Structures are given as structure tokens and as C-alpha cells.
Amino acid sequence: MRYFIDSLFLTLSIMLTGCEKRQLQITNLSMLAGGKTFAVPTGTVGDQFVRQRFSDTRIKYFNSAYDCAFAMKEGKVDTVAYDKPILQNIA
Numbered sequence: 001m002r003y004f005i006d007s008l009f010l011t012l013s014i015m016l017t018g019c020e021k022r023q024l025q026i027t028n029l030s031m032l033a034g035g036k037t038f039a040v041p042t043g044t045v046g047d048q049f050v051r052q053r054f055s056d057t058r059i060k061y062f063n064s065a066y067d068c069a070f071a072m073k074e075g076k077v078d079t080v081a082y083d084k085p086i087l088q089n090i091a
Helices: 002-017 045-053 065-073 084-090
Strands: 037-041 058-062
Touching: 037 045, 037 065, 045 058, 058 065, 065 084
Parallel strands: 037 058
Antiparallel strands: none
16 A cells, blocks of 8 residues: 555656656655655645655645645645646646
């Protein structure tokens, strides 16, 4: 189950990275460590996952997944933690 969650999160990060101008490709979860800023919709499981997996990160909370995606597109955050189907539709 943990492998599934890790691969899901990695897939989401790679998908949304394509929305940015800087085109940073994330190839493994360790690239997200080290003080990266995550966008997380308030009150979701993504918040718990990010806190457990990446203790040294900054989390910015938004009202919806769309707000998170726009924050990433504008370069305000490094990645988004949310459900794969929703983020695929946004991408």
C-alpha cells in the first residue's frame, strides 16, 4: 500500500510539473525533500501524507485542488499533494 501511495504522489508531482515554465522533472520522491513547498487542499489526506513523509517541508493550504494547481503554475509552490484523477483533469 505504501508503494502505491508513493508512486501515486510521484506521478502527480511529475504531471503537475509540466505546467510550469521551469520544467523541473521529478524522478523520485527524495527530490521533494529539503524544504520544498507543497500546496495542499485544506482538510485532505494529502496533508497527513506530506507531514509524515516530508517533515522538513513547508505546506501552504488552499480551498480547492484548482487553487493548488494555479499556485503551482504561478510558481508559488513546488508541488501539489492531492488525488490523481482530479489532478489529471486539471493538468
